[in-house]
Structure formats: structure tokens, C-alpha cells
Amino acid sequence: MDLEILIENVLNALAAGITIGCIYGLMCIGLGLIFGIMRIVNFAQGELLMLGMFSSLYLVTGAGALAFLGPYIGPFVGALLAGPIVFAFGALLHKFLIARVSGLRTAGSIDDGHFGQLVVTLGISLILQNGGLILFGSSPATVRTPLASSAIEIGPIYGDATVFLNKARLIACAVAIIIAVSLYLVLEYTRMGKALRAAADNPTAATYMGIDTDKTYRLAFALGCGITAIAGGLMATYLSFGPFIGLDYVIIMYSGVVLGGMGSILGAFWGGLTVGFVQQCSALVLPPQLQNAAIFVVFLLIILLRPQGLFGRSAERA
């Protein structure tokens, strides 16, 4: 009897870990593009997640533009559309603020503009949190879908042990994987993707090649914002959120990006997956309040073995 329950718990934790991990992976890819590849420190990334959640909320619920799609398809279309909305927001943010502390302007400076970026994005984050409080209010919101409370049952596998896969999370997980793989392919194999990596690697030399680094940085930054926002929209279907939710996730995103290895999109996804997995599996042995503590224990252990740290550059060997 006890064994059956144990097996059921473990299998369900694994399933939840993988599905939630994939969504975290997508969220981390957004930051992986901005911080891992373009090397822009962005502490407002959590607020972009929050903006994604609220964009989706206002699109889908009440008299939102997507209300006609109903509660099954609507929330997921809303999550996808949160992408372009926050993409546009990110492009503006870059044009007026981030461009001044990154790219060609700070190329070759001692800190590569990191200090400026830290201060600017921390400020943006505070403004968005409190602006969100004024605009959206403080009561917890959620994008309701009936799929969040229904599950696909697999099993019974051992005795009565059954795995329950939450449908909302399963769809979110599939969307996350598709977007992650497409982004990887774009970065790795297209001319635009290569130009983006070249501009991140050496903005001055990229300019000599005829690459408009300012535009390239803006595209990458906005893309990173949009992707995290889509992850936010997907998460909004299964959890309740408020204007300050970004705080909980910005740390998770940085852990994921650093865990996976800076500069690699698949790495960021892998890092996010690890974080989600550890978080869910730790629920088996730890009280829920300590779930995030478990993430950092694993994080510290991995950093101990991979000591390049936040600003360390791992790609330079010669």
C-alpha cells in the first residue's frame, strides 16, 4: 500500500517537474537571449513575465479581444499574442533606455556597460511593479481555463499508482518546446541569427562587417522580452498572479541561465528545466515553503563545479 502511494507521488512529481520545467525553460530562454547571448544584465525580466501574464489576461477575459475563442483555446492564443505585445514594449525600452548602456556605446569599456544596465533595469523593474499595482490592482488574477483542472491519466502503472498530467500544463509545455526549438534553429542557422551572435560577440567588428548592431541588439532584446512574456502567458493559465510576481521568477530565470551555461539557448532551456524539476521534486521531501531553497542548494552545487559565475565568459579559450 505505502509503496503504491510512494510510487504515485514520485511519478507525479517527475511529471509535474518536467512539464513545469519546460515552461521555466521557455522563460529562461528569454533571459538567455538577453543576458546569456547579448550580455545585457536585465533585472526587469521578471516584470516582463508579469506583463505577459496581464497582457494575456486582458486579451482573454471579460470583454477582451479574444473572449470569443472560449476558455479552451483562448488562454493559449492569448499567451502567444502576449509575445508580440511585450516584444513591441521591449523594442521601445531598448530604443530609449537600454541602447544607451549596451552595444556599440559600451563596447570596450571596463564593465561592458553592466553597471549601467544593472541600475537602469532595476529602475525599470521598480517602475513596472508599482505601475502594475496602479493599473492592475493588487488582487490576485488568473486566466481561467477548465483545462487547468482536468488531467490525462496514465496508468495504473503499479497497483493503483496513476500519473496525472495536467492538460493546461501539458499544452503549455508543448508550446514551450516548439518555441524553444524554433528559436534555437533560427539563431544557429539563419543569417539573422548568426548576425545576432556576431554582434553580441564583438559589436565593433560586427559593424565593420556591415551589421547594424543597434538594430540587431534591439531585435534580440525585444525577442527575449517577447519569449519570456509568452512563458508568462502560459503560466497564467495555471497559477494566480499579481504585479509583484516577477520578483519570484527573476531569480529562477538567472539561476536557469547560469546553470545552463551562458550564451547557449539550449543551455538556458536545460537550466530552466532543471530548476523546475528540482522545485517540483523537492516537494516530495520538503515543505512547500522550502521549494525555492532547494533550487538554490542545487544552484550552489552546480556553480561550485562551474565557477565562471555571472559575468564570467566561458567561450574565450585562446
Add this chain to the structure above:
Amino acid sequence: MLEVTNLSVSYGGLRALTDVTLSVKEGQFVTVVGPNGAGKSTLFKTISGIVPPAAGQITFMGTSLFGLPPAKRAHLGIAHVPEGRQVFKTLTVLENLEMGAYPKAGREAWHHTLDRIHTLFPILSERAGQLAGTLSGGEQQMVAIGRGLACAPRLLMLDEPSMGLAPAVADTIFERVSQIHREDGVTILLVEQRVAEALELSDHGYVLETGHMVLDGPYETLLQDDRVRKSYLGLS
């Protein structure tokens, strides 16, 4: 082809170039020599648009470069092989070359130029899939020159290609540069500290000292100048 007229450049209040005039004609091999800190790299960076000019004029094929965004200049056919190589370390050798072919002219001639680059530097074909940051200094210089060639340039600007290289490797680089000039007919503007080798290759030389053009003329004339013989060639 390239006309620099009375160019002055300041770096944070400090004069780096004063009243510099230089001319490169189609098909020429022009060398600028001078000691460290003379302003040679600044001259290149101003042509590429990375450093803003204080006064003067630069025209390329009849059009003024001032007011033209830096990234547009490569599309005109100006390839800048920067000092210290500046390869894309996290990109593979082949991707580095592909980035060189970013402008339209480079993309159209890509298959032809890639063959040519591999003929000039066979090692780059062997290392195509390797990250450029893991190459030796000489190989990185080859990537940098190959990357410059990949845009099918009308003007190839090379900033101290021999810097930090073993003499034998530097000799190979000089030989290839000369080959690019003779066989591909690419106009070349070279900045070099290895004065004897550089001047020997060139049609016309300029001597830049503390931001001033102090001397210019064809190779033979410069060789007969006492100051050049003493200061740069070590002859008496």
C-alpha cells in the same frame, strides 16, 4: 577611390589626427607607417565611422562618408581588418567568413570568394567548424583577412596584420596580402609597423607621426629619405 582631406580627429579633447591628407587610387597598394600612437588606427576607425571626425572630409568613390552610418560603409565595399584581429571568438571559422559576406556583394560572390579564401589560407578549410577563439594568433589573423575578403571589397584596409605574430607567420601574411593585391586586383590600404616589408610591397607610402602626415611618396623616394632610413629602416 579614397580621398582623405585635411582630416582632424579628437579623442576626448586630445588631438589624435591633425590635418591629415591621404589618397588611395583604384588598384593601388598604399601603406601608412609610423610609430605607436601616431594615430594610424584612429585614421582607420574614422574611415570606418567608429570614431567621429572633428574636421575635414573623407570621400569613397566620390561619395562623402560623413553622415553615413558606420554599418553602411561595408556595403559600399570597404573592408576593415581591424588591429588585434577581432574575430568573432564564439562563432566557428566558417561562420566568421559568412559574416564577412554579410553585404550583398559578398553574398552574391560567396561561393567564388570562399574557394579563393581557402586557396589563400588552406588551414581555414580544415578548421571550418572550429570556434575562432580557439585558433592561434596567426590563424585568427587569417580568419580576419578572409572575413575582410568575403565581402568582395573594393578597398581592403588592414590594420597591423603582423602584430604579435612570429616572423615566419608574419611573412606568410605579407605574402598573401601581396597576392590578394596582385591576383585579385583589390585596392589595399595597409597600416604597419614592420616598415621595410610593408613599404617594399606598396606603390605609395605615407609616414604618420604624432597625428601629422610628415612625409609621403612612392617607395623609392621614401627609401632615399634620411629620416625614414634612420628611424624606420635602421639604415644609415
